[in-house]
Amino acid sequence: MRRFALAVAALLVTAPIVAAQDYPAQPIRMIVGFNPGGGMDTIARTVSEKLAAPLGQPVVVENRPGAGGTIAMAFTKEARPDGYTIVLSETSALIGPVVYENVGYDPITDFTPVAQLTSAPLALVANPKLGIDSVNDLIELAKAKPGELFYATSGVATVQHLAGEMLSNMAGIELEDAPFQGGAPSVTAVVSGEVPLAIVSLGAAVQQAEGGTLKILAITSEERLAQFPDLPTISETIPGFSASPSQFILAPSNAPVDVIKTLSDAVGKAMEEQALLDTLTKQGFIPDYKSGEQLASEIPNAVKRWTDATNALDAK
Amino acid sequence: MDIPSSLVAGFVQAASLTNLFYCFVGVTLGTLIGVLPGIGAMLGIALLLPVTFHLPPDAAIIMLAGLYYGGEYGGSITSILVNLPGSASSAVTCLDGHQMAKQGRAAVALYVTAVASFIAGTTGIILMTLFSPLIANFALSFTSVDYFSVMLLGLLASASVGRGSPVKSIGALIVGVLFGIIGTDVNTGMQRYTFGYPELITGLGITVIAMGLFGVPEVIAGAESKANRPVAQRVRIRDMLPTRDEVRRATMPVVRGTSLGSLLGALPGTGVTIAAFLAYSIEKKVSHTPERFGHGAIEGVAAPESANNAAAQTAFIPTLTLGIPGSATMALILGALMIHGIPPGPQFMTAHADLFWALVASFWIGNLFLLVLNIPLVGLWVRLLQVPYKYLFPTIICLICVGIYSVNLSTFDIWVVLGIGLLGYSMRMTGFDCAPLLMGFILGPLMEENLRRALMLNRGDFSVFIKSPISLTCLLLTALLLLWPLISGLRQKIRARAAAQ
Numbered sequence: 001m002r003r004f005a006l007a008v009a010a011l012l013v014t015a016p017i018v019a020a021q022d023y024p025a026q027p028i029r030m031i032v033g034f035n036p037g038g039g040m041d042t043i044a045r046t047v048s049e050k051l052a053a054p055l056g057q058p059v060v061v062e063n064r065p066g067a068g069g070t071i072a073m074a075f076t077k078e079a080r081p082d083g084y085t086i087v088l089s090e091t092s093a094l095i096g097p098v099v100y101e102n103v104g105y106d107p108i109t110d111f112t113p114v115a116q117l118t119s120a121p122l123a124l125v126a127n128p129k130l131g132i133d134s135v136n137d138l139i140e141l142a143k144a145k146p147g148e149l150f151y152a153t154s155g156v157a158t159v160q161h162l163a164g165e166m167l168s169n170m171a172g173i174e175l176e177d178a179p180f181q182g183g184a185p186s187v188t189a190v191v192s193g194e195v196p197l198a199i200v201s202l203g204a205a206v207q208q209a210e211g212g213t214l215k216i217l218a219i220t221s222e223e224r225l226a227q228f229p230d231l232p233t234i235s236e237t238i239p240g241f242s243a244s245p246s247q248f249i250l251a252p253s254n255a256p257v258d259v260i261k262t263l264s265d266a267v268g269k270a271m272e273e274q275a276l277l278d279t280l281t282k283q284g285f286i287p288d289y290k291s292g293e294q295l296a297s298e299i300p301n302a303v304k305r306w307t308d309a310t311n312a313l314d315a316k
Numbered sequence: 317m318d319i320p321s322s323l324v325a326g327f328v329q330a331a332s333l334t335n336l337f338y339c340f341v342g343v344t345l346g347t348l349i350g351v352l353p354g355i356g357a358m359l360g361i362a363l364l365l366p367v368t369f370h371l372p373p374d375a376a377i378i379m380l381a382g383l384y385y386g387g388e389y390g391g392s393i394t395s396i397l398v399n400l401p402g403s404a405s406s407a408v409t410c411l412d413g414h415q416m417a418k419q420g421r422a423a424v425a426l427y428v429t430a431v432a433s434f435i436a437g438t439t440g441i442i443l444m445t446l447f448s449p450l451i452a453n454f455a456l457s458f459t460s461v462d463y464f465s466v467m468l469l470g471l472l473a474s475a476s477v478g479r480g481s482p483v484k485s486i487g488a489l490i491v492g493v494l495f496g497i498i499g500t501d502v503n504t505g506m507q508r509y510t511f512g513y514p515e516l517i518t519g520l521g522i523t524v525i526a527m528g529l530f531g532v533p534e535v536i537a538g539a540e541s542k543a544n545r546p547v548a549q550r551v552r553i554r555d556m557l558p559t560r561d562e563v564r565r566a567t568m569p570v571v572r573g574t575s576l577g578s579l580l581g582a583l584p585g586t587g588v589t590i591a592a593f594l595a596y597s598i599e600k601k602v603s604h605t606p607e608r609f610g611h612g613a614i615e616g617v618a619a620p621e622s623a624n625n626a627a628a629q630t631a632f633i634p635t636l637t638l639g640i641p642g643s644a645t646m647a648l649i650l651g652a653l654m655i656h657g658i659p660p661g662p663q664f665m666t667a668h669a670d671l672f673w674a675l676v677a678s679f680w681i682g683n684l685f686l687l688v689l690n691i692p693l694v695g696l697w698v699r700l701l702q703v704p705y706k707y708l709f710p711t712i713i714c715l716i717c718v719g720i721y722s723v724n725l726s727t728f729d730i731w732v733v734l735g736i737g738l739l740g741y742s743m744r745m746t747g748f749d750c751a752p753l754l755m756g757f758i759l760g761p762l763m764e765e766n767l768r769r770a771l772m773l774n775r776g777d778f779s780v781f782i783k784s785p786i787s788l789t790c791l792l793l794t795a796l797l798l799l800w801p802l803i804s805g806l807r808q809k810i811r812a813r814a815a816a817q
Contacts, residue, residue: 036362101507210662
């Protein structure tokens with residue numbers, strides 16, 4: 001039934017453009033490149049609910065899953081740049097064009113950034129039996145056994161894998177990646193001890209660490225998190241290390257400046273609500289609002305950093 | 317708290333009016349969603365998830381879990397009636413279940429399904445109550461090495477599932493493996509057989525394949541047959557009951573199916589589907605009359621149905637005790653827990669013992685609901701078959717298209733279903749069975765992934781496959797399966813000689 005409602009909403013959205021000062025005059029649709037029920041979908045649904053009040057129009061979530069979120073990006077790129085179609089995206093979509101062929105979009109030129117919502121730092125974790133407690137211990141161990149230590153990832157060229165490669169390169173050690181299909185199997189592998197190390201989402205790592213089934217060595221964000229002040233960052237051992245994927249909203253390029261401003265401000269307003277922040281935190285995301293302007297200046301850097309890491313993989 | 321008193325507390329909590337209501341809603345919706353082609357429990361849970369934001373956590377989880385195992389059950393109803401598996405794990409039920417329906421015995425098949433599912437579900441719950449931590453550790457002890465060997469066993473067993481000759485089954489199996497390879501290679505990130513279509517980067521969907529192979533050919537074949545009205549089926553209570561002979565024949569398959577399902581369900585991955593297929597092929601192997609399989613043998617319904625329903629219960633064990641979801645559907649249920657601020661993880665069972673036990677209790681209540689709900693409904697379901705084909709078949713095709721489209725909002729998937737449907741039809745015409753193809757599709761890529769990972773982590777040392785006891789057992793069983801025709805052939809020869817002398 002909801003699918004039907006979505007279809008009707010979609011039809012409404014494609015109605016003629018109205019003047020930007022009346023924006024928004026119709027429902028806005030938010031495209032999500034992942035299946036209903038997952039982390040990204042939950043963000044979309046909770047945020048869209050809170051956006052309705054400041055915008056005065058409902059925001060309808062539409063799932064267009066497939067190909068690691070790139071299908072949704074290509075779809076949004078083709079939409080009319082009137083602010084009535086936006087996409088909830090994440091860091092992996094920025095490297096999509098490098099990883100996959102023919103995705104049909106450029107993450108910088110084809111989109112206008114609207115706002116960043118959250119970031120989701122990763123955690124470098126170890127099986128307790130490995131007997132190491134810190135990044136320093138890991139570097140020491142890896143130097144003693146070059147090329148013998150495996151770490152589990154969510155798949156080839158995922159942010160987890162790229163963060164691991166960045167770590168190897170910057171620390172001058174040789175860690176071998178063991179790709180799994182998604183985050184859950186990689187957590188299983190390190191908990192069971194099949195693979196001694198892993199880079200996983202912080203949310204999953206914290207739950208397991210509380211149960212003592214794995215040990216968090218460090219997190220990948222630049223600075224420590226207010227929520228977890230005891231968790232050290234990798235950058236404390238390896239200065240300059242930063243690999244935190246983030247979640248943000250984009251619109252097709254050439255969208256009117258004031259429309260983007262309206263959207264960006266509405267997201268900013270929604271992100272002040274405690275209930276929304278609580279839901280996001282429970283899902284393992286760190287609320288981290290950035291305006292469209294701010295994001296526009298950061299995305300090219302992020303694209304470059306992650307793309308370089310991906311290209312370094314190919315060169316290997 | 318010890319188990320009995322925790323369980324009693326759990327039952328008290330689960331039997332509150334609110335929780336009873338949501339449990340009922342969950343299993344009823346689950347059955348309906350299972351019946352609708354293409355819309356599996358996963359989509360159902362995903363759609364219902366936002367609704368549960370506003371419920372108390374126990375009611376929310378009880379409802380979503382009910383939807384999951386209700387869907388597992390509902391999927392078999394259409395398998396039997398119209399050869400349309402609602403989920404991959406009920407595809408194997410099509411083989412004999414639908415044949416029974418064609419012989420006018422749909423009511424018996426549905427009745428046996430309901431009862432076998434209930435027995436199996438209950439057993440799975442009892443095991444969960446008593447041995448959760450133990451079973452969780454067993455699941456954790458599985459490494460890529462063991463997975464590979466289990467998959468190999470499953471793959472080989474599924475070759476014997478088909479009706480046709482073994483050579484044809486193996487052919488279908490290999491085609492299935494090839495279909496499974498489409499998409500991104502897990503180990504290298506390389507795209508295989510995607511031909512530049514972004515829709516294929518993540519591979520073909522399992523529902524797409526199952527719908528195409530089973531549902532579409534059935535409709536095409538039905539459309540070309542002259543009969544405009546299906547077999548009239550009487551449904552009095554008396555017609556629903558299996559004969560005494562059938563009860564006797566179904567008993568052991570239920571026992572074996574349940575044990576197998578309980579064990580394999582706890583494995584993260586595709587435990588539920590493998591359990592169903594393996595249970596079926598075991599029954600076919602041990603049967604004195606294997607030729608009856610595929611032609612409406614009651615064992616062929618009882619075994620896989622008890623296996624997949626037992627597995628659907630034990631699949632919760634790794635999810636709840638370790639906080640590691642075994643499937644995408646389980647990941648959604650974990651997601652629902654997180655939304656309510658309950659962190660899933662190894663400490664869930666102790667930190668939220670009340671919720672854990674309430675959930676276990678609700679499983680049993682839900683299974684009882686399913687039984688009570690579905691026995692009277694058998695008559696209604698069977699009457700569905702009396703709808704003239706000219707209305708029934710277009711409706712089925714329409715439902716398949718809508719269901720498939722609703723998963724990804726992609727018309728590409730509809731074309732794939734139709735293409736696979738034509739393949740399925742031509743296979744049917746030439747005497748190939750579709751079940752091994754589906755199994756190859758599911759297991760092939762998993763087997764490859766685990767083989768490569770096992771060898772990578774062990775530096776190319778093949779001996780690990782015989783060093784691990786679990787793997788060794790599976791490999792020995794595989795060998796036995798391969799040699800079985802030889803052994804039974806020899807035995808018959810010896811017996812014949814003895815009789816001649």
